[in-house]
Amino acid sequence: MNGGKWVDPAPFEGVRPRVPWWMLLPGRVKWLAGVLALVWLAVVVVVRLVLVVVRYPVATLVPALAAWCWLRFGLSPLVLAVLSLVCALTVWYGLARESFLRHCWYRLLTDWRRATVYVPRWRTVVRLAELSKDSRGREHRPVLRRVRSEGWRDRVRVRMIPAQSPEAWELRREGLAHSFGARSCRVRVLRPRVVELDFVHRDPLLRPLPVPPLSESAEVDLRRVTVGRTESGKPWRLRLLGSQVLVVGVPGAGKGSVLWSLVWQLAPAVRAGMVRLVGIDPKGGMELGQCPDAFDRVVYDNGPDAVDLLEEMAAEVKERASRYRGVRRLWARSTGEPFTVLVVDELADLIAYQQDKQIRERAARAIQTITSQGRAPGYAVVGLVQDPRKEVISFRHLFTTRVALRLDEPQQVDMVLGDSVRQRGAAAHEISENTPGVAWVKTDGQREPDRARAFHVTDADLVELGVFLAPATVHDLPTRPDGAGEAAA
């Protein structure tokens, strides 16, 4: 009261003490929550430890085992064990080098590279390459998953962030390779949200591959004819049954080695009559003339004779197709008819550079008929060409297997292998002049291209092939008319 008047007291301006919400919980609940938090922490620590052991198995388990051995048995047995281990590894390396490298050395290398290259640089590199994103103050970063080192390359598995596409990684291949100290980087999609990056350190296809010995068995699988080796060490297999093959490369790129590796592997089946080779060599026999015995029919020209042969084959394709209609969907050995492989060396000479327009068009029509309809009746075309431009081969898409040997320009790679295959790493324009026979291969229906090298078929091999395929001549042994031989015996 002030002079008989009521004055409101000043409002209370002190800050009300704030108590965390969990302090208000009853004591028992707090205990329970505390225990649960401890258990959760323990689980996280154990999972992290297990992950470290899984990621660095050699670097963690071997020292742990050594420490246990030391504590349990003392220093001398430990030194003895280490020496025995070194001896065992040396013997292993000597006896089975491949298995030693795969199961021991590459595992060590994997641990080393993961710990010294990928883990320390990962966060910085993905940030600088703009492969991570910030959203509402939270950073979304691609997760580095499994790393596998195979000597010549490191396979690094990555879990992409939401809304990211593999193209984002393909566009940054070069930068990633430089950042992780590799010669090149390729991107493969493994499954939704997971890509694998191949960091390549050296070329495993530097050395020429000798051809394997000629097989005596006519059992050739036309779906998987081995013509060389891929860079991962597996056989390079070309599909002939149900497929058409286009081989493109600049002069000296090694087109001949792909062709002759194929013929080499087919030779036993050719000799047994199961496969028939027909050839056209517009270069006057410079290529196919090296082993004419391999071919049932061969024309060394790009004129009327070549076109007649092509039209004859196109007619055969149609005739066989009409006989198979409703009976079978794909040629099989049981038909009793030979599988026919048409080899056209320098295809462009026939269908683009030919002066006579009529002959040119007839040739193109016949080849298109064989490539588009020959699949089911057992006809495969193997076309070799130097220039892949559309004006030269307008029907490139009919070839389901495309082989890009060394090419001059990146655009040519796109023409041969298709759009965006180069972005995935198929740099056929970067193949070295010193490695003829190395190629990028793209098969329809298979997303990833393969890098491979064909066998090196030398002139001596071609002589051996010629002898193998030359028609056998049976000579009658001379007998003495008077039977003197028997008398002498």
Ligand SMILES: Nc1ncnc2c1ncn2[C@@H]1O[C@H](COP(=O)(O)OP(=O)(O)OP(=O)(O)O)[C@@H](O)[C@H]1O
């Ligand atoms: N797979 C291979 N491994 C090692 N050397 C090879 C291989 N293929 C080809 N060569 C060598 O490269 C050279 C050129 O090869 P090849 O004649 O096959 O090339 P090409 O592409 O057919 O050339 P062109 O278009 O002029 O006929 C040859 O000396 C050959 O010995």
